[in-house]
Amino acid sequence: MICYSNExxxxxxxxxxxxxxxxxxxxxxxxxxxxxxxxxxYTEEDQIFEKEANNMAGMLLANKKAIQ
Incomplete structure (x- = not known):
């Protein structure tokens, strides 16, 4: 389950x-x-996992122009 704020x-x-x-x-x-x-x-390992998840989210959400 993924939760997020409606605010x-x-x-x-x-x-x-x-x-x-x-x-x-x-x-x-x-x-x-x-x-x-x-x-x-965050532990050192948690920090790495957070950066990886942030990078993936950014790549998934980037539009074609941003990627180029």
Whole structure:
């Protein structure tokens, strides 16, 4: 399940959805809640996973002109 805030812009909602799909596709073997969800800072590994999910979301949402 992917949750997002209805108070965010539609663009932000799309990014959040793609970011979470990125985690699912890229980190299938590491489907645990990051330490941040447990009220701690991200671990070094979590930070890498977040960057990877952000990059994937950005690529999935980029238009043709942005990619060129």
């Amino acid at each position: 965010c812009t539609e663009t932000r909602q799309h990014f959040t959805i793609m970011h979470e799909i990125g985690h699912f596709l890229l980190h299938k073997n590491n489907q645990t809640y990051p330490s941040l969800m447990q009220e701690n800072d």
